[in-house]
Amino acid sequence: MITITSLTKRYGPFTAVDEVSFTAAAGRVTGFLGPNGAGKSTTLRVLAGLAAPTSGSATVLGARYADLPNPGLEVGVLLDASAQHGGRTGRETLVLAQRTMGLPAARVDESLELVGLTPAEARRRVRDYSLGMRQRLGIATALLGDPRVLVLDEPANGLDPAGIRWMRDLLRTFADDGGTVLLSSHLLAEIEMIADDIVMIGSGRVVAQGTKDELLRGAGTLVRADDVVAAGAALAAAGHQVTPSGDAVLTDADPATAGRVMFAAGLPVTELRASDGAGLEDMFLELTAATARDASSPATPAMTGAAA
Numbered sequence: 001m002i003t004i005t006s007l008t009k010r011y012g013p014f015t016a017v018d019e020v021s022f023t024a025a026a027g028r029v030t031g032f033l034g035p036n037g038a039g040k041s042t043t044l045r046v047l048a049g050l051a052a053p054t055s056g057s058a059t060v061l062g063a064r065y066a067d068l069p070n071p072g073l074e075v076g077v078l079l080d081a082s083a084q085h086g087g088r089t090g091r092e093t094l095v096l097a098q099r100t101m102g103l104p105a106a107r108v109d110e111s112l113e114l115v116g117l118t119p120a121e122a123r124r125r126v127r128d129y130s131l132g133m134r135q136r137l138g139i140a141t142a143l144l145g146d147p148r149v150l151v152l153d154e155p156a157n158g159l160d161p162a163g164i165r166w167m168r169d170l171l172r173t174f175a176d177d178g179g180t181v182l183l184s185s186h187l188l189a190e191i192e193m194i195a196d197d198i199v200m201i202g203s204g205r206v207v208a209q210g211t212k213d214e215l216l217r218g219a220g221t222l223v224r225a226d227d228v229v230a231a232g233a234a235l236a237a238a239g240h241q242v243t244p245s246g247d248a249v250l251t252d253a254d255p256a257t258a259g260r261v262m263f264a265a266g267l268p269v270t271e272l273r274a275s276d277g278a279g280l281e282d283m284f285l286e287l288t289a290a291t292a293r294d295a296s297s298p299a300t301p302a303m304t305g306a307a308a
């Protein structure tokens, strides 16, 4: 189980992660989805003890990563497959980790086999690996200590469709055996293929979370109003998640609740209905577009900030 509670990370005046809360449960694959720059890596870096939170907390099996005596036995982490030492062979990379963790030497071959790297491939230097092979080696390192929890940042990067299917099967088996998997991606299709639960983040804030089935069904409500910014603000002030979707807003409030919030705020509503199945994709495209706009025009307010 992974628990992120009100996690905030600021770099100077810039808030990369803003009050993020979610859990990744045992027996489930949780997809952490968001466009580039949304705050996924920063959240995972705090979880893996590589960055200190400004406030809030991130724990694995109830403990901070830094407080785990031999963390590799509890949680396998792959944050950047391309950061592995190019001069070492795949096998040397694993042997070093195996010794550091105090594991039996046999774990090296077991892990190589788990990720489908052949003995000949394991003898090659990492600098000659494709990105897909590096991802496999990174996952082998994460699995070395036989942990119950896996944290993977963009693990499908560089994998071809067969590789992505292989990874899905590996993670599925890991979760079916009671393990916890948290993996990030900036691609909705990838997360749809692999994850059971989804946490969607944009501009540092969680904008949607739930089971994949719920989210793809479009749980939540679409609210169209004369003043859509005020509608979003009223819903956010009432404690609901809000995401702009074109000239409307999507919210996690059910339609009756959203209607009452609009009535209480005195805002005329022009449309109010359960959102359709495209809700998640709309929301994600909107987030991605907002990020692209932010990148090209720093003056544009971040969309979650504008809504909330």
Ligand SMILES: Nc1ncnc2c1ncn2[C@@H]1O[C@H](COP(=O)(O)OP(=O)(O)OP(=O)(O)O)[C@@H](O)[C@H]1O
Pocket: 011, 014, 015, 016, 034, 035, 036, 037, 038, 039, 040, 041, 042, 043, 186
């Ligand atoms: N050390 C740092 N100093 C300043 N800003 C940072 C630092 N690390 C990350 N950021 C900023 O925080 C924001 C979130 O970055 P992060 O890498 O967490 O996003 P991401 O969702 O993982 O994106 P990507 O898919 O591109 O990896 C970005 O705007 C990034 O520029």
